[in-house]
Amino acid sequence: MTLLADRPAVVEEGSDHEHGAGPSGFLKWVTSTDHKVIGKNYTVTAVIFFLLAGAMAMLIRAQLANPDSTLLSQHTYNEMFTMHGSLMIYLFVGPVAFGGLANYIVPLQIGAPDMAFPRLNALSYWLYLGGGSLMMLGFLTTGSAADFGWVAYAPLSNSINTPGAGPDLWIVALILTGFSAIFTGVNLVTTIYYLRAPGMTMFRMPIFTWNMLVTGILILIAFPVFTSALVLLWCDRHLGAHIFEVSGGGVPVLWQDLFWFFGHPEVYILALPFFGIVTDVIAVFSRKPIFGYRGMVFATMSIAALSTSVWAHHMFTTGVVLLPFFSLMSYLIAVPTGIKFFNWIGTMWRGSVKFDTPMLFAIGFLVTFLLGGVSGILLASPPVDFATHDTYFVVAHFHSVVMSLVMAAFAGFFFWYPKMTGRMLREGLGKATFWLMLVGANVTFLPQYLLGLKGMPRRIAEYAASDGFTTLNRISSAGSVLLFLSVAIFLVNVVVSWWKPIPAGDNPWDASSLEWATSSPPPHHNFLKIPPIRSQRPVWDYNHPEDRIIEHAKARPGGFVASGGVGTVLLADVNVDGEDTLETRDPDR
Amino acid sequence: MKIESYVLLFVGFFFGLVGLVYWLWSHEDAGSVMLLGTFLLGSVPGFYYLWWSRRMRPRPSDDPDATLEDGAGVVGAFPGSSIWPFVLGLGATFVALAFVFGAWTLGVGLFLAVAALVGVVYESRRGGLV
Numbered sequence: 001m002t003l004l005a006d007r008p009a010v011v012e013e014g015s016d017h018e019h020g021a022g023p024s025g026f027l028k029w030v031t032s033t034d035h036k037v038i039g040k041n042y043t044v045t046a047v048i049f050f051l052l053a054g055a056m057a058m059l060i061r062a063q064l065a066n067p068d069s070t071l072l073s074q075h076t077y078n079e080m081f082t083m084h085g086s087l088m089i090y091l092f093v094g095p096v097a098f099g100g101l102a103n104y105i106v107p108l109q110i111g112a113p114d115m116a117f118p119r120l121n122a123l124s125y126w127l128y129l130g131g132g133s134l135m136m137l138g139f140l141t142t143g144s145a146a147d148f149g150w151v152a153y154a155p156l157s158n159s160i161n162t163p164g165a166g167p168d169l170w171i172v173a174l175i176l177t178g179f180s181a182i183f184t185g186v187n188l189v190t191t192i193y194y195l196r197a198p199g200m201t202m203f204r205m206p207i208f209t210w211n212m213l214v215t216g217i218l219i220l221i222a223f224p225v226f227t228s229a230l231v232l233l234w235c236d237r238h239l240g241a242h243i244f245e246v247s248g249g250g251v252p253v254l255w256q257d258l259f260w261f262f263g264h265p266e267v268y269i270l271a272l273p274f275f276g277i278v279t280d281v282i283a284v285f286s287r288k289p290i291f292g293y294r295g296m297v298f299a300t301m302s303i304a305a306l307s308t309s310v311w312a313h314h315m316f317t318t319g320v321v322l323l324p325f326f327s328l329m330s331y332l333i334a335v336p337t338g339i340k341f342f343n344w345i346g347t348m349w350r351g352s353v354k355f356d357t358p359m360l361f362a363i364g365f366l367v368t369f370l371l372g373g374v375s376g377i378l379l380a381s382p383p384v385d386f387a388t389h390d391t392y393f394v395v396a397h398f399h400s401v402v403m404s405l406v407m408a409a410f411a412g413f414f415f416w417y418p419k420m421t422g423r424m425l426r427e428g429l430g431k432a433t434f435w436l437m438l439v440g441a442n443v444t445f446l447p448q449y450l451l452g453l454k455g456m457p458r459r460i461a462e463y464a465a466s467d468g469f470t471t472l473n474r475i476s477s478a479g480s481v482l483l484f485l486s487v488a489i490f491l492v493n494v495v496v497s498w499w500k501p502i503p504a505g506d507n508p509w510d511a512s513s514l515e516w517a518t519s520s521p522p523p524h525h526n527f528l529k530i531p532p533i534r535s536q537r538p539v540w541d542y543n544h545p546e547d548r549i550i551e552h553a554k555a556r557p558g559g560f561v562a563s564g565g566v567g568t569v570l571l572a573d574v575n576v577d578g579e580d581t582l583e584t585r586d587p588d589r
Numbered sequence: 590m591k592i593e594s595y596v597l598l599f600v601g602f603f604f605g606l607v608g609l610v611y612w613l614w615s616h617e618d619a620g621s622v623m624l625l626g627t628f629l630l631g632s633v634p635g636f637y638y639l640w641w642s643r644r645m646r647p648r649p650s651d652d653p654d655a656t657l658e659d660g661a662g663v664v665g666a667f668p669g670s671s672i673w674p675f676v677l678g679l680g681a682t683f684v685a686l687a688f689v690f691g692a693w694t695l696g697v698g699l700f701l702a703v704a705a706l707v708g709v710v711y712e713s714r715r716g717g718l719v
């Protein structure tokens with residue numbers, strides 16, 4: 001299915017120098033402002049943090065595999081779960097979605113030459129890398145890395161309970177990555193608002209792009225609160241500001257308010273991009289348009305809005321929050337989430353479903369996310385939460401959710417890897433990764449629901465044999481070995497694809513959105529030719545005249561060509577050869 | 590531009606309503622202030638876009654019937670490769686370090702940051718590489 005096999009000569013005429021022929025190698029890495037290079041940098045960096053955090057998780061599971069375990073000291077154990085959570089949430093799941101995949105894919109999906117602010121985009125990456133490195137630097141300090149949990153509750157996070165450079169590094173690191181995220185949010189919203197190709201109306205954007213728009217807005221709502229709260233925390237630790245300390249008239253629980261006003265939207269900042277990936281993947285591999293497109297968009301917006309009014313469901317047990325309000329709002333989230341499930345199933349319904357690896361991961365997401373969502377609804381009930389708060393039940397809940405997002409991330413990797421590299425990943429290895437991950441995730445985390453119900457608290461380094469937690473913990477640790485293997489096989493898959501490449505072609509999945517109209521990987525400034533955009537599926541319409549919504553029209557040579565010498569102004573250059581006309585859907589306009 | 594403004598107005602509308610209910614019900618300050626802020630974050634740009642969307646012709650990207658020719662012309666200014674974001678990021682990281690280990694990295698950090706700002710401004714005038 002190569003749409004653009006014949007490259008028009010027009011582009012070479014418009015530009016006397018080759019695009020992207022700038023610096024290469026290391027210099028390219030540090031100087032590029034191309035969203036594709038930055039997106040790849042982000043993805044690779046985030047995956048490295050994922051591997052580091054995964055290694056920490058393996059240590060945690062090794063520690064908990066036996067009662068009275070002495071593998072790690074109590075203190076090291078605290079560092080491990082803190083850094084595991086922080087790396088995963090702040091440096092992997094979020095950045096890989098909005099900095100990595102979205103950065104690469106969104107401009108392609110809307111037919112844009114780049115992100116709206118390319119240098120700001122590069123700055124986002126450097127702040128993210130700088131912040132991530134500072135957080136890791138905590139391990140090299142004389143004290144320790146941060147060890148107050150990824151939520152840094154006051155008063156545990158004050159300078160008496162957790163003194164030292166490690167926690168401070170954690171704080172400044174997250175201020176840097178906070179700015180990085182805010183800049184990315186600005187960039188995403190501006191790009192989607194201003195750089196869409198002609199005919200790419202808002203309601204023709206792929207759902208992934210829609211979700212990234214909403215995620216961008218959610219970033220702008222949530223991150224500034226967190227970043228300022230961290231500044232306040234720093235002032236408490238160093239200037240004696242007593243904002244979160246009772247002794248000076250401060251209010252410790254204020255930290256929880258600020259943190260969770262960020263924290264719950266953050267979990268949807270993590271989730272929405274992956275909802276988008278799954279929506280698009282399911283549609284492509286069911287070979288159907290998305291069922292209930294507008295419903296999907298509205299559900300995304302409602303989820304995002306509701307998610308910013310439920311923060312205190314993390315604070316039910318503090319006794320100072322309005323239980324009915326937060327409980328009700330939390331339940332309401334289930335409604336738009338249910339709409340999404342309905343539409344995902346509706347999209348597959350009567351489609352000719354193909355079970356390629358991305359689709360398998362998308363289905364794995366559905367199953368696992370359902371478990372996490374249902375246990376979330378249980379937790380939204382204060383009486384249930386009073387009994388399970390700070391037990392492994394909560395750990396199991398959010399790991400069901402977060403593991404489902406990891407599966408959706410892998411759906412995205414397998415789906416777009418061909419676009420980003422021009423090479424296919426191996427299907428066999430991909431399926432092995434999938435099955436190991438699906439089984440591994442559930443073997444690891446389902447026992448934790450039971451452990452929680454039996455009363456095992458979270459964040460404890462050891463338990464006694466007489467507690468009766470041993471068997472379930474062993475099962476859980478065994479499951480984590482499967483997860484480890486699945487990720488190892490994925491890495492092998494990547495290595496194999498470099499070692500013995502299988503060329504991907506422009507559109508290996510016969511997909512429908514604009515990123516598949518250009519070459520793999522796309523040229524500098526993305527498009528040499530754009531098909532006419534007359535529906536939500538411009539590439540499908542073009543490739544499947546039998547199935548068309550509109551009169552079939554030839555893709556015209558067009559694309560983004562740098563104007564003359566200075567090279568900073570881009571022109572959408574269109575070669576009107578006059579032979580083909582576009583039939584519009586609405587003839588009397 | 591209309592749909593774009595509706596998206597933001599939805600944010601404003603939702604948080605106006607929820608913020609009001611929350612404040613009347615709980616009289617809790619921190620949350621109410623944050624909800625008020627979110628209301629403003631949606632409604633201020635939302636109304637601005639709405640105001641604009643009524644004064645402008647639909648852009649080719651708002652028009653379902655637009656052809657590629659309609660979009661021909663200047664898309665925008667896109668800088669080419671630039672070292673300065675890296676320098677600024679490095680500078681910011683050094684400045685951040687100063688808040689952990691004391692002042693000595695502050696000088697390095699500020700120097701890099703200022704150099705980067707100057708560099709970016711000059712580069713924008715000259716036009717970098719593509």
Ligand code: HEM
Pocket residue numbers: 151266267268270271313314330331333334337372373374375376377379380381385388389390394397398401402405
């Ligand atoms: C139907 C949707 C959901 C509901 C009703 C819900 C509800 C809850 C509740 C009430 C808690 C607090 C439990 C406690 O600490 O006692 C919680 C914890 C948590 N949830 Fe969810 N949740 C939902 C979806 C999600 C999603 C989509 C994510 C992630 C992307 C997520 C991630 C988390 C995390 C990370 C925690 C633990 C925070 C901590 O460390 O204390 N949840 N959830």
Ligand SMILES: [Cu+2]
Pocket residue numbers: 263264267310311313314
């Ligand atoms: Cu929550």
